[in-house]
Amino acid sequence: MARSNMHVILRIEIDRQQVTFGKIATVVSEAGGDMVAIDVIKEGPTITVRDLTIRVNDENNQKQIVNEIDALPGVSVKHVSDRTFLVHLGGKIEIKSKISIDNREQLSQVYTPEVARVSKAIDEDPMLAYNLTIKKNSVAVISDGTAVLGLGKIKPEAAMPVMEGKAMLFKQFANINAYPLCLDSHDTEEIIRIVKALSPTFGGINLEDIASPQCFEIEERLKKEMNIPVFHDDQHGTAIVVLAGIFNALKLTKKKLEECKVVVCGIGAAGTAITKMLLNAGARNVVGVDRNGAISKKETYENKMWNWYAENTNPFEQQGDLSTVIEDADIFIGVSSAGILKVEDVKKMAKEPIVFALANPNPEISPEDASPYVRIMATGRSDYPNQVNNVLCFPGIFSGVLDCRATSINEEMKLAAAKAIASTISDDELNEEYIIPGVFNTQVVPKIRDAVIQAAYDTGVAQKV
Ligand SMILES: NC(=O)C1=CN([C@@H]2O[C@H](COP(=O)(O)OP(=O)(O)OC[C@H]3O[C@@H](n4cnc5c(N)ncnc54)[C@H](O)[C@@H]3O)[C@@H](O)[C@H]2O)C=CC1
Numbered sequence: 001m002a003r004s005n006m007h008v009i010l011r012i013e014i015d016r017q018q019v020t021f022g023k024i025a026t027v028v029s030e031a032g033g034d035m036v037a038i039d040v041i042k043e044g045p046t047i048t049v050r051d052l053t054i055r056v057n058d059e060n061n062q063k064q065i066v067n068e069i070d071a072l073p074g075v076s077v078k079h080v081s082d083r084t085f086l087v088h089l090g091g092k093i094e095i096k097s098k099i100s101i102d103n104r105e106q107l108s109q110v111y112t113p114e115v116a117r118v119s120k121a122i123d124e125d126p127m128l129a130y131n132l133t134i135k136k137n138s139v140a141v142i143s144d145g146t147a148v149l150g151l152g153k154i155k156p157e158a159a160m161p162v163m164e165g166k167a168m169l170f171k172q173f174a175n176i177n178a179y180p181l182c183l184d185s186h187d188t189e190e191i192i193r194i195v196k197a198l199s200p201t202f203g204g205i206n207l208e209d210i211a212s213p214q215c216f217e218i219e220e221r222l223k224k225e226m227n228i229p230v231f232h233d234d235q236h237g238t239a240i241v242v243l244a245g246i247f248n249a250l251k252l253t254k255k256k257l258e259e260c261k262v263v264v265c266g267i268g269a270a271g272t273a274i275t276k277m278l279l280n281a282g283a284r285n286v287v288g289v290d291r292n293g294a295i296s297k298k299e300t301y302e303n304k305m306w307n308w309y310a311e312n313t314n315p316f317e318q319q320g321d322l323s324t325v326i327e328d329a330d331i332f333i334g335v336s337s338a339g340i341l342k343v344e345d346v347k348k349m350a351k352e353p354i355v356f357a358l359a360n361p362n363p364e365i366s367p368e369d370a371s372p373y374v375r376i377m378a379t380g381r382s383d384y385p386n387q388v389n390n391v392l393c394f395p396g397i398f399s400g401v402l403d404c405r406a407t408s409i410n411e412e413m414k415l416a417a418a419k420a421i422a423s424t425i426s427d428d429e430l431n432e433e434y435i436i437p438g439v440f441n442t443q444v445v446p447k448i449r450d451a452v453i454q455a456a457y458d459t460g461v462a463q464k465v
């Protein structure tokens with residue numbers, strides 16, 4: 001695995017008569033920590049207080065280092081704080097006013113009584129909400145906490161840091177106001193009712209980390225019953241970025257998608273949407289694998305989506321587990337869970353294999369293990385090359401749909417977004433470690449936005465004239 005980015009800050013009190021700082025540094029280093037900063041907090045004749053910032057490998061390593069330092073004679077650990085937790089203190093986002101209220105006139109304009117005239121105007125023509133409220137540039141990021149990253153089902157409160165993070169990405173990359181809304185409900189009908197009731201406030205709905213198969217019904221129903229775009233990011237955002245990466249990876253291996261065998265592992269929200277986009281882009285031999293093995297027409301499933309999947313994939317009706325169906329695959333796409341693809345499996349793939357191991361936070365196989373045997377390797381993580389992550393898509397796609405007031409996001413718009421992402425890498429730049437642009441590439445959002453707006457007009461879903 002790549003070097004950890006986990007840092008801990010220890011406030012320690014040192015009695016210089018009993019211990020040297022060098023001794024403390026040795027303990028840290030011998031335990032595998034990396035001391036990256038030292039701040040002197042208080043200096044006395046014998047007692048000194050310092051903050052040590054230490055990069056640790058993981059939570060166990062952190063505990064070990066804290067215990068070993070605390071056990072040194074003359075050292076007392078006063079406080080332990082984690083840099084990542086510090087970043088989350090008080091939440092990561094806030095709402096700010098665009099104008100300040102400094103006198104009575106301003107007060108009566110932004111609030112009562114003058115605001116009533118604006119409300120009456122919108123009441124007569126609700127489309128004015130796009131001009132006179134935040135709706136035009138606002139997206140709700142809605143989760144019920146049932147499939148958060150690779151953590152699975154967690155409490156809605158616990159999903160908030162992830163949704164706040166998504167909101168930050170919307171703001172930073174596309175200047176969109178995104179509101180994290182975590183719902184204390186797992187009832188499909190109730191979630192649909194709540195989201196519909198929220199629609200007057202927002203220009204678009206980004207569903208996030210809602211488990212399959214409920215996510216399919218929730219999104220389908222909302223799309224039918226609402227006139228603002230609804231986008232389940234884990235399905236479509238992921239699928240768009242995967243397709244962009246596959247387009248560029250295939251340019252390097254000089255294989256045609258139509259002729260490739262693609263194994264998708266984890267037929268949940270992301271896996272289903274990835275498969276649909278691959279099929280629409282021309283793939284003919286996609287085999288989906290979940291916990292009980294390959295999905296095939298030979299079986300009937302309780303999960304309705306899997307019955308659709310069985311009908312539309314796996315043309316040779318392969319059965320068996322991942323290790324069996326991976327044989328001769330040109331492409332592996334994992335959106336399941338950590339560590340389930342083995343080196344032996346990768347060795348069975350066709351020549352010049354492409355492996356996208358996208359489970360978060362830990363991939364289906366580590367790049368260190370897979371790289372010697374694959375031509376192209378991608379993960380969902382930011383600490384390796386080729387980060388295939390839906391963050392590359394959702395700011396740009398929402399920027400496009402909000403700008404042209406699209407009523408929905410259709411297949412043409414999604415394909416346009418995938419091609420736009422792929423096109424940010426020129427043929428000269430394209431190489432095994434650069435098949436997908438980085439998150440901070442400033443071309444990505446405008447390219448997606450322009451392509452999506454064009455596709456929205458071409459397909460008649462843009463409302464802005
Ligand atoms: N890199 C990226 O941009 C994204 C990555 N992901 C990651 O993909 C994974 C799945 O996400 P979702 O589709 O939203 O979740 P989901 O809960 O809808 O689907 C996960 C599917 O994987 C299957 N699965 C889990 N462990 C498995 C195993 N050992 N073998 C075979 N199948 C297995 C589950 O049965 C389920 O059908 C998560 O780790 C998530 O973090 C999801 C969305 C975006």
Ligand SMILES: CC(=O)C(=O)O
Binds near residue numbers: 148150233391
């Ligand atoms: C990236 C993302 O949305 C996920 O892992 O769920």
Ligand SMILES: [Mg+2]
Binds near residue numbers: 149209233234
């Ligand atoms: Mg997600």
